[in-house]
Amino acid sequence: MTTVLITGANRGIGLEFVKQYAGEGARVHACCRNPDKADALKAISGDIVLHKLDVSDFAAVKALGQKIDEPLDIVVANAGAGGKDTGDFGGYDFEAFSNLLKVNTLGPVATLEAFGPQLKKAKGKFAAISSQLGSIENASGFAPAYSTSKAGLDMAIKSLAPLFTQAGVAVGLFHPGWVKTDMGGAEAPVTPEESVAGLRKQIAAMTPGEPRLVAYNGDVLPW
Structure with missing residues (x-):
């Protein structure tokens, strides 16, 4: 049986990951900040274990890594924030900006660190959900705070990947497309089903x- 762990599993892309993996018979560890309020997640049938997790709480991420003592075939670091509350240059809310970096950049790093041993046991795969907006080569000035957080994620994961190569663990970064979610908006052209099937x-x-x-x-997108 394939065992998968997904962060940010209560809505959007994360929720669709749970649906598709559980629908194929995988055991899914579904992580979100408020499992009690995750009605759509709790309605999915399958071998699903819910965990309360805020990826910006690094001690909690580490503790969950110690609690889940089984090989993990796939870890999807999906939890993320959009950064609309950071404001614009000249009037940045730097506390909000710092929190954005904690969620989007450091959260996946903490997730990789916490669940690295379980991935090594399974010779598994770690997938961090990034964005084309993190591409420095294609930087347009759009959503600079969010783009910065994703560019930082790309550098961190690319730099850490070699630590897992000899253990047989594949580490990757993925752009999900412009997806029709709460974050992407109703005008987005890609459905969660299409995005997750491709991912x-x-x-x-x-x-x-x-x-x-x-x-x-x-x-393949440019760095």
Whole structure:
């Protein structure tokens, strides 16, 4: 049986990951900040274990890593924040900006650190959900705070990936597309179902080695 752990599992892309993996018979550890209020998540059938987790609480991430003592075939670091409350340059709310970095940049790093041993046991795959907005080469000035948090994520995960290569663990970074979620908005052209189906295909194809920034449709994006 495939065992998967997903952060930010209560809505959007994370919720769809749970649906698709559980629907194929995987055991899913579904992590979110408020499991008691995650009605859509609790309504999904399958072998699903809910965990209360805020990825910006690094001690809690470490504690959950110690609690889940089983091999993990796939870890999807999906939890993220949009950064609308950071304000604009000239009037940044730096406390909000700092929290954005904690969630989007350091949260996945803490997740990789906490669940690295379980991934090594399974020779598994770690997938961090990034964004094309984190591409420095394609930087446009749009959503600079959010873009900065994703660029930082890309650098961190790319730098840490070699630590897992010899253990047979594949580490990757993925752009889900512009997805029709609470964060992406109703005008987004990609559905969660399409995005996650594509992401799962890319995750399945991962091999240990130096990661690239890969879109849900297989396109390789510039750093």
